[in-house]
Amino acid sequence: MTFEQLVQNLDAQFSGKLNCYTEYKCNFIKVKDASVYKDVLKALKNDASFLYIVDVVATHWPKKKEKFEITINLFSIQNKLRIFVKVAGEDNKFPSITDIWKGADLMEREQYDLMGIIFEGHPNLKRVLLPEFFEGHPLRKDFPLKERAWFNNADEQGLGLKFSR
Amino acid sequence: MSYNNISEVITVNMGPQHPSTHGVLRLVVDLDGETIVNVEPDVGYLHRGTEKLAENRTYHQCIPLTDRLDYLSPLSNNLAYCLAVEKFFDVKIPERADYLRVILAELARVASHLVWIATHALDIGAMTVFLYAFREREEILDLFEIGTGQRMTSSWIRIGGIRADMPEEFFVRAKDFVERFDKNVDTYENLLTNNRIWKMRTIGIGHLSAEDVQDYGTSGPLMRGSGVDFDLRRDEPYCCYDKFQWEIPVQPEGDTYARYKVRMKELREANKIVGQALETLPAGPVMTDDPRVALPAHEDVYERMEALIRRFYIVSKGFKAPKGETYQGIEAPKGELGFYIVSEGEERPYRMKVRAPSYVNLGALNHMAKGHMLADLVAIIGTNDVVLGEIDR
Amino acid sequence: MGLIERKLPDNVLTTSVDTVINYCRKSSIWPVTFGLACCAIEMMACGAAKYDFDRMGIIFRGTPRQSDLMIVAGTVTRKMAPVVRKVYLQMPEPKWVIAIGSCATSGGIYNTYSTVQGVDEIIPVDFYVPGCPPRPEAFYDAIVALQQKIMTEKVIRK
Numbered sequence: 058m059t060f061e062q063l064v065q066n067l068d069a070q071f072s073g074k075l076n077c078y079t080e081y082k083c084n085f086i087k088v089k090d091a092s093v094y095k096d097v098l099k100a101l102k103n104d105a106s107f108l109y110i111v112d113v114v115a116t117h118w119p120k121k122k123e124k125f126e127i128t129i130n131l132f133s134i135q136n137k138l139r140i141f142v143k144v145a146g147e148d149n150k151f152p153s154i155t156d157i158w159k160g161a162d163l164m165e166r167e168q169y170d171l172m173g174i175i176f177e178g179h180p181n182l183k184r185v186l187l188p189e190f191f192e193g194h195p196l197r198k199d200f201p202l203k204e205r206a207w208f209n210n211a212d213e214q215g216l217g218l219k220f221s222r
Numbered sequence: 223m224s225y226n227n228i229s230e231v232i233t234v235n236m237g238p239q240h241p242s243t244h245g246v247l248r249l250v251v252d253l254d255g256e257t258i259v260n261v262e263p264d265v266g267y268l269h270r271g272t273e274k275l276a277e278n279r280t281y282h283q284c285i286p287l288t289d290r291l292d293y294l295s296p297l298s299n300n301l302a303y304c305l306a307v308e309k310f311f312d313v314k315i316p317e318r319a320d321y322l323r324v325i326l327a328e329l330a331r332v333a334s335h336l337v338w339i340a341t342h343a344l345d346i347g348a349m350t351v352f353l354y355a356f357r358e359r360e361e362i363l364d365l366f367e368i369g370t371g372q373r374m375t376s377s378w379i380r381i382g383g384i385r386a387d388m389p390e391e392f393f394v395r396a397k398d399f400v401e402r403f404d405k406n407v408d409t410y411e412n413l414l415t416n417n418r419i420w421k422m423r424t425i426g427i428g429h430l431s432a433e434d435v436q437d438y439g440t441s442g443p444l445m446r447g448s449g450v451d452f453d454l455r456r457d458e459p460y461c462c463y464d465k466f467q468w469e470i471p472v473q474p475e476g477d478t479y480a481r482y483k484v485r486m487k488e489l490r491e492a493n494k495i496v497g498q499a500l501e502t503l504p505a506g507p508v509m510t511d512d513p514r515v516a517l518p519a520h521e522d523v524y525e526r527m528e529a530l531i532r533r534f535y536i537v538s539k540g541f542k543a544p545k546g547e548t549y550q551g552i553e554a555p556k557g558e559l560g561f562y563i564v565s566e567g568e569e570r571p572y573r574m575k576v577r578a579p580s581y582v583n584l585g586a587l588n589h590m591a592k593g594h595m596l597a598d599l600v601a602i603i604g605t606n607d608v609v610l611g612e613i614d615r
Numbered sequence: 616m617g618l619i620e621r622k623l624p625d626n627v628l629t630t631s632v633d634t635v636i637n638y639c640r641k642s643s644i645w646p647v648t649f650g651l652a653c654c655a656i657e658m659m660a661c662g663a664a665k666y667d668f669d670r671m672g673i674i675f676r677g678t679p680r681q682s683d684l685m686i687v688a689g690t691v692t693r694k695m696a697p698v699v700r701k702v703y704l705q706m707p708e709p710k711w712v713i714a715i716g717s718c719a720t721s722g723g724i725y726n727t728y729s730t731v732q733g734v735d736e737i738i739p740v741d742f743y744v745p746g747c748p749p750r751p752e753a754f755y756d757a758i759v760a761l762q763q764k765i766m767t768e769k770v771i772r773k
Contacts, residue, residue, distance in 0.1 A: 158437055
C-alpha cells in the first residue's frame, strides 16, 4: 500500500476531516477535527497495519492560534511506509493514546515533562527526566535556556547544597 | 504455618550509582521475595537539555551536540542528523562521501556492539570477554583517530558530506582490521555461545513477543531478536546500503540469548559491509559543492574573496533551512535513531526532537523483567543495551 | 591515623613514617566507578587491556566505602548533584577527587537549565582534566599528578 492508497481509504472513512500532504519526503496526515483523532489512529493500527509506534512529538507555537501540536510517528513494517499524524489544539490537553500503543506511555510522559502537554487518560502522568520539584516546562518557547535559579529551590537529601553559577 | 504463604512486597532501589546499570540509570524494583513484581525506571540523571540547546544553535553547531547523545557510536548520530538536515535541501551527496559515511557508521556499530558484549558479559560474570572486546574497540578508536583526529566524539560527518577525506593509512589499517575481525568474533563466540553458565543466564530471560515489540516501539536488535524482520537500512534506504551484499539476522525466540545471537551476527555483517565498501570505494570529492550548505574549500578561501565571505557567513551566521518539517531515521546500533526537525525558515531549528532508541526500549523493561529473579534484571538491562546519554538527552 | 594524626613535629622519624604511608597510599589508589557520561567510556578503556590501569595499582571499586579516589567522569546535572555529594561523603578519609572532561570541570558546552556548571560547586576537586572526552593518556597524567601530590602530604606531622 502506498501513501496515495492509504489517503484514499482514509478519505472514504473520514471525508473532509483530514489534510494529507507530503513534505520533504515525509507523509503527513493532519487531523483537522480533533474529535476523530483517536479514531484515525485506531483505524491506522487495525486496518492499515501501522503496528509499530515510533515517536510522539509535541511542538509549541506561541504565536499561532493553536498553540500546541502533537505529531505521532508511525511505521508500517508490512508496507514499508512511514506516516506522521498531526493534531493541533489551543490548550495543552490531548487524549492519551496509551490504550492503542503501550509504548506511548514513556513517550507521552516525556512530552508532559518537557512541554507540559496533559494527556488525558494516561495512567501514570508524572515527570520523567526532570526532578519533581522542578517548575515549568523547559521546551516551551518562553522558558529561558540558562534558567538555573530553581537549583536552590529544594534540598532533597538535606545535604546543604548551594549553587552559585 | 508455612513460609510459602507469606507474601510481602518490598521495594529496592537500584542506582543511580551502581556498577551494572550502564551509567546513571535508577530502577525502583518491587520484589516479592526475590521475584520481580514491578520495575520502574527513573531516568533523567543525565538530562542536559540537548533539545533546548539545539534550538539556540545553528544547523552546523548542532552536530557536536549529536555526538554526545549515544556516546558509544557518535558517528551514527552525526549521520542521522545530517541526513535529516539534508532532506530540507535535497542535497546530492558525492558517492565517495556516501561510501565513507557507510564505513564510519558501520565501524561505529561494531564499536558500540563491542562495548555491549563487554559490559553485558561482565555483568553476568564473564570478565574475559570485556578485555578481548576492548582490545578490538581500541583498534577501531585508533582507526577513528587516524581518520578523523578524535577517538570518540569526532563530529566528522557534516551536512553535505564528510569533513575531509581520510589519509591513506586509514584504509590500509581498516582493511587489515576487517580481515582479522571475523576471527575475533569467533573468539567471543567460543567463550560464550555454548557456555553453560551463559546459556542458563540468558535463555528464556526477558521474553518479548513479535506483537509486543511493535506495540512498545522497541527497535533494532530487540525487534529482530523477536522474529520481526525489520531493518531501516533496507526498509527505508539511506546512504548506499543497497550496493552491498549483506543479511539481516533475525531470531524468532525473543529472549536474551536470541538478541545476543542477533548482535553477534550483526557484528559480522557490519564487518562485511565495511570490507565491501573499502573494496569498491570510488574516487572523487567528499563534500558537496552545493553553495547553500557546504563550506567553500580552504584553497578557495585563501585565494578568492567571495569564498572567504561565504565561509565567514556560513560559520558565523549559519544557513537558512526552508520552512517545513522533516524526519530521518537510521538503523543505529541500538535501534531506530531519528531526528525530527521543525524549521521556521531560520538558521536555527525551531524544534528538534531526538527519537532515541534506548529511551523507547526502556519502556519495555517492566514487561521484560516481570516474574524474573532480581539477578536476571542485570541481564535484562544488559540486553536492552541502554545508553543514558541518549535516554536523557 | 587516629590519635597521632597531624600532631607530631618534623623530625627524621616522623618524615620517614610519612613517606612510607604516602608511598603505600599512592601505590594503591582505588577509585570508585562513577561514570556519568561519555568520559566513562574512556574510563572503561583505561581499565581495559591496552591502557591497563591495574599496573599502577588502580582497581575500580563498585562501592564508595572501599575507595579513596573519585573520578567524576561526565556531566553533572541538578538531579544527579545530591547523589554525587552523597557518594563523596560516603568515602572514607583520605579521599581525592579528579574531575574528568569539560562538563565536570565547567559545564562545557552544556550551559543549560539542568546542568551544574562544574562539579566543584558541590565537592572539592583536586585535579581537572580538560577534553571532551580526554584521552586515556590524560587520565594517566592526572593519576601521576595525584601520586605526586600524595607524596607531599603530611600524615602524622603537623
